[in-house]
Amino acid sequence: EIVLTQSPAILSLSPGERATLSCRANQSVSSYLAWYQQKPGQAPRLLIYDASNRATDIPARFSGSGSGTDFTLTISRLEPEDFAVYYCQHRSSWPLTFGGGTTVEIK
């Protein structure tokens, strides 16, 4: 099973600041990695697929990068609606797994 480790667990930032979230795999997942955003009481929403491709209707301030074992989700300038929990997920092999999540909170 591929284990995804996200860091930091909590990121405290102010609106307008840049957020950098990390996801590390214990073995290569090539570029087969996605990022999701989840707000309280809501289902997750797909943001990025295959490491760097924005899903439909996702704002350009969200970007993804990386390949192999190290991946980054960057939010260039945080908007109030971006404070949420973010998860990475791979599709490289079965079972599909998620990282433990990063909470982006208002400082």
Add this chain to the structure above:
Amino acid sequence: QVQLVESGGGVVQPGTSLRLSCAASGFSFSGFAMHWVRQAPGKGLEWVAAIPYDDSYNSYADSVKGRFTVSRDNSRDTLYLQMNRLTAEDTAVYYCAKNFDFWSGSVRTQEYFFGSWGQGTLVTVSS
């Protein structure tokens, strides 16, 4: 637009069974792989099971293998999750999710990400 509506959750005792349903609309259900993903209270996301569009080969998380069975009825646009021998560790919100797809030129590609989600149904296993 895509709509996924889960049902069947509730409070059950350890060792018992429960069947969840997910009614799909707004897309060609029979053409997509589907998934169940769960989230224990206050915890992260855990993929549970996947079923291809043709029910040819299903996949499960180790934590549910041998106890849970995913199935689908393409004539009813409905996904199911049969859960047996439930334990307290199965307590979670269960989401159904549609396999992600996108167009690359004139080719539609599906990938094992979760493109659309239902609102979830809560399963509580407690004595």
